[in-house]
Amino acid sequence: MMFKTASALMLTSLMLTGCGPAGPRNAEKGIEALNKDKAAKALPKLEKAVKRYDAPAEVWNALGLARNQAGRRVSVEEAFAEARKKDPLSFVAAYNLGVFLKQEGRFQEATPHLQEAARIGPKRSEALRMLAGIAAEQNNEAAALGYLQQARERDPNNPELLNELALALMPVAPISQVRSLLQRAVALDPNLANAQLNLAALLDTHRLDPEQAISHYEAYMRLEPEDLRSMQVMSRISVLAQRVERGDVQRPDPVRLEVESLLEKATQASSDGNRQLALHLCLRASASARRANRNDLQERALRAAPALAPDSARAHYALGSFLYEQGQLAASLPPLQNAYNRAPSWPPALQALIEAQLATNELRAARELLKEAETRAASNPDLALEVALLTNQLPGESTRARRLLKEWLDANPAHARAAEVQALL
Helix, strand or coil: CCCCCCCCCCCCCCCCCCCCCHHHHHHHHHHHHHHCCCHHHHHHHHHHHHHHCCCCHHHHHHHHHHHHHCCCHHHHHHHHHHHHHHCCCCHHHHHHHHHHHHHCCCHHHHHHHHHHHHHHCCCCCHHHHHHHHHHHHCCCHHHHHHHHHHHHHHCCCCHHHHHHHHHHHCCCCCHHHHHHHHHHHHHHCCCCHHHHHHHHHHHHHCCCCHHHHHHHHHHHHHHCCCCCCHHHHHHHHHHHHHHHHHCCCCCCCHHHHHHHHHHHHHHHHHHCCCHHHHHHHHHHHHHHHHHCCCHHHHHHHHHHHHHHCCCCHHHHHHHHHHHHHCCCHHHHHHHHHHHHHHCCCCHHHHHHHHHHHHHCCCHHHHHHHHHHHHHHHHHCHHHHHHHHHHHCCCCCCHHHHHHHHHHHHHHCCCCCCHHHHHHHC
């Protein structure tokens, strides 16, 4: 499967109007050069401008762009931050500072600036798309999807946004919905190579329409003839052409049809506000896939669950546990953390998260989590026992674990698991 995301957004600039003394003249000439992609020529003029007069936000923003294009990234943040100070209500200033911090991997610092940009520009989608990118980097698919859906409400006919939304929906939404979004994207912009490739791959993977898949693969090759994927794309075109020649246009897949049908119903239930039913349908789809040994479809169903029922600890727990069982240890941590955050007193959520942290050598995080859980477990015997048993799995904590088990047994001598704990001691 060859899906491709759109490239990151470019930083934007505002035009400065007016002339007069040396400072403003330098600023105007610098911005004019920058708009002609002549950063080397723009930079010295803009540097002089900010030294010679109290330059407005537009000039500091232009200086940040020029420094960035000239490779002087150490001082880019200073310029964008100064632009924010000069005009706190400037969308461009907030957006550019957020984008720069995101590019530096400083997601926590970038987020408030991008959120402010989204607030300042209520009809613009760029900041929301950047926030979706941060959420995706942090494996928070539900948040990423939420940002993209908000962005679409603001900019419903943006083909790049539709392509991004289709990719975010692909693991959780009905294939028909994803296909519709990608078809809309290529209709709006036939030269959007990413959407052409993504639509071709979708049709190819799900054996929906090989002739249409060939058409979109060929469109991608015309647009990106030097792409590293070209050999793989050509191979898929050849395979699909042979399939069409044989008349092997579709191959029934009853398990996929069942799973997709259940997920379509789940999507509708979630749209209707019945998230409990949506979760139930996702778990039914997962069970059907599991019985058929279809890990691909089971993962699809379980990824849909937290997207359609984001407040359900069980939805996040089911996805995290599945990923853990499949050996995707690092990928299992975010959904298991989400499950624990939603139900911190639920022993299975704590157990699954601790085991994933231990498997990924997150020992410090595991210790801190168990200390936090211990304070919550005073009135919850089941959680207190889980804390003690999990503490026993931590290196160097056997003495503390033994103390916790003794205290638990003294407090709960008639508990159904008392004999089990007595045996451990």
